[in-house]
Amino acid sequence: MTKEIEVSVVMPCLNEEEALPHCIRKIKKAFQKEGIAGEIIVADNGSTDHSAEVARREGAIVVEESHKGYGSAYLRGLREAKGKYIVMGDSDNTYDFNDIPKFVDKLKEGYDFVMGSRFKGMIREGAMSWSHRYIGNPILSSITRLFFRTNLSDIHCGIRAFTLSAYHKMKLRTLGMEFATEMVVSALQNRLKVSEIPIEYYPREGESKLRPVHDAWRHMRFMLLYCPVWLYFIPGAAGFIAGMSLLLLELKGPFLFLGHYWDLHLMILASMMTILSYQILTLGVYAHTFAIREGFLKYDKFTLFFGKSFNLEKGLALGGGLFLAGFIMMLFIFIEWFFNYFGALYRIREAILGTTLLVIGLQTIFSSFFLSLLVLEKK
Numbered sequence: 001m002t003k004e005i006e007v008s009v010v011m012p013c014l015n016e017e018e019a020l021p022h023c024i025r026k027i028k029k030a031f032q033k034e035g036i037a038g039e040i041i042v043a044d045n046g047s048t049d050h051s052a053e054v055a056r057r058e059g060a061i062v063v064e065e066s067h068k069g070y071g072s073a074y075l076r077g078l079r080e081a082k083g084k085y086i087v088m089g090d091s092d093n094t095y096d097f098n099d100i101p102k103f104v105d106k107l108k109e110g111y112d113f114v115m116g117s118r119f120k121g122m123i124r125e126g127a128m129s130w131s132h133r134y135i136g137n138p139i140l141s142s143i144t145r146l147f148f149r150t151n152l153s154d155i156h157c158g159i160r161a162f163t164l165s166a167y168h169k170m171k172l173r174t175l176g177m178e179f180a181t182e183m184v185v186s187a188l189q190n191r192l193k194v195s196e197i198p199i200e201y202y203p204r205e206g207e208s209k210l211r212p213v214h215d216a217w218r219h220m221r222f223m224l225l226y227c228p229v230w231l232y233f234i235p236g237a238a239g240f241i242a243g244m245s246l247l248l249l250e251l252k253g254p255f256l257f258l259g260h261y262w263d264l265h266l267m268i269l270a271s272m273m274t275i276l277s278y279q280i281l282t283l284g285v286y287a288h289t290f291a292i293r294e295g296f297l298k299y300d301k302f303t304l305f306f307g308k309s310f311n312l313e314k315g316l317a318l319g320g321g322l323f324l325a326g327f328i329m330m331l332f333i334f335i336e337w338f339f340n341y342f343g344a345l346y347r348i349r350e351a352i353l354g355t356t357l358l359v360i361g362l363q364t365i366f367s368s369f370f371l372s373l374l375v376l377e378k379k
Contacts, residue, residue, distance in 0.1 A: 007031070007038040007104055008083030011091040012073030014045045017054050019093035019205035024058040026097040034101045042091065043077030045069070051091075071172070071179030078167060086167060089159040092204040094127065102197055103161035112166040112192035115184070117154040121198030128201060136212060140219050144181065147227040148188050152196055156180050156219070159199060166192050177215040178222035185226055189298045226297065232284025239277030246270035247356060251349050264348060271356045278360050282367045289374045310375075315368025323361025329354030 009027050013020060024040055031038045040060040044052045045068060055062045065076035074088060085107050089095045095116070106114040123133065141155040158180070162170075170186040172179065187194055224231045249255060250267040285306075291297040333347045333354070 003037045005037055005039050005083045007036050007085045007087060007100065008041060008081035009038060009087045009089070009097070009100065010041045010043065010074065010077040010081055011089055012045055012070060012077065013042050013047060013051050013055065013091045014073070015047045015049045015051060015207070016091045016205075017047075017049045017051045020051055020054050020091050021058050022093045022205070023089075023091050023097055024055065024060050027100065028059065030098050030100040034104075036101075036104070039081075039083065041077045041080050043073040045073040067175065069175040069179075070177045071175040071182075074179055075172065075175070078172075081164070081167075084164055085161060086164060087159070087161040090204075092208075094202050094204045095159040096200055096202065097159075099159070099197075099199055100161075103159075106195050106197060107161055107163055109195075110193060111195040113162045113187040113194045114160060115152055115154065115194065115196045116157040116159040116199035117152075117196045118157055118199060118201040119154050120196065122200045124200065124202050126203040131212070136216055140181075140216065143220070143223060144184065147223055147230055148185055150184070150188055150194075152184065152194070154196070155184050157199070162187070162192075166190075174222065176218050178218040181219045181222050182226075185223070226291075228284045228288040228291070228297075232280055232287060236277050236280035236284055239273050240281060243270045243272075243274030243277055247274060247353050251353055253349075264352075267349060267352050271352050274356055275359050275363075278363060282363060285367075285371060286374065289371065293374065310371070312368055312372040315371065316365055319361045319364030319366075319368060321361070322357050322364060326354045326357030326359075326361060329357070 011020075011023065020042070024042075027038070027040050030036070042052070042055040042060045042062050043065050044055070044062055045065050052062050052064075061080065063076055063080055065073050078086065078088075085104050087097075087100055087103055089097060099116070103114045103116075118128070119137075128137075137154070137156055141153065144150065144155045145152065160183070166187070169190045169192065170183060172182055172186060174182045247267060247270045250262070250264075250270065254261045254263040256262075288297065329350055333345070333351055336347065337343075337345045
């Protein structure tokens with residue numbers, strides 16, 4: 001009778017024939033020492049060396065993934081995993097797979113997702129460049145902690161473990177290096193029980209596949225797309241409040257600040273800032289609503305409140321009110337101009353504010369129709 005697989009170790013591979021056998025032997029040693037019934041899956045991502053042959057010779061299961069990408073390779077390997085617990089790690093021998101029992105023990109304690117931490121453990125000399133150790137990784141990890149409210153210290157550590165049920169909950173889909181960030185973000189959004197353990201990080205064997213600037217941007221882009229609060233709402237709200245405040249301040253006339261009088265040019269700039277910021281806010285509402293409907297994001301308190309409070313009629317009333325206010329201002333200006341026999345008239349400040357309200361009102365009206373389409377109930 002075949003023993004049920006308890007642990008699946010999945011490794012992506014691209015031209016790692018030198019390091020791969022060392023990784024596989026460490027994994028087998030850990031399995032044997034702890035009596036773990038496990039399997040080793042190597043997801044070959046188009047290697048041109050003998051990586052696949054080496055992996056098979058060492059007793060690993062090799063699956064092929066032609067679509068290039070860190071995430072692509074992992075997704076292909078994870079589809080084959082049969083273990084209750086899954087450990088993933090790079091095949092360049094930078095991680096010590098003898099630590100597998102530590103990760104599995106944490107999962108058995110009741111955690112759903114366990115991260116390794118190089119910064120809480122030890123980074124061997126030559127294992128990580130100065131720029132990655134003190135600039136790249138700390139900045140990206142700090143941004144992740146800020147955006148997604150987590151205390152994890154090493155967001156991009158390549159060795160991590162999770163239960164099979166947690167993997168299905170995360171519904172991972174990205175294909176590049178941002179896969180590592182997506183996994184952490186998805187684990188947090190799905191409220192998985194997360195833990196972190198210190199590990200040692202060793203110098204890699206073979207050529208590095210990292211493209212620092214390109215890969216950092218992919219991580220950053222993913223975090224921004226999955227965090228509309230920081231991409232849309234915070235800059236949009238800040239710009240709208242600042243722009244509208246300046247508009248109302250300038251309505252009374254020029255004011256003295258920093259030794260200079262600020263007049264109509266600043267008011268025109270404030271009008272543009274208000275309109276653009278309002279557009280950013282509405283785009284944020286669209287993006288957030290669409291992402292939730294498609295399953296990229298989870299419902300939050302704001303979304304639930306907005307969903308209960310918003311309907312097309314309220315949006316039209318708000319937009320109509322703003323438009324009407326702007327229209328009345330422009331109408332009074334026209335009437336005054338008319339009774340002055342279309343002569344010279346100095347109502348530029350009022351005209352700028354009125355035009356701004358007209359534009360925002362129209363944006364609100366048409367945005368309400370579009371948003372109503374996004375939240376339209378369907379079977």
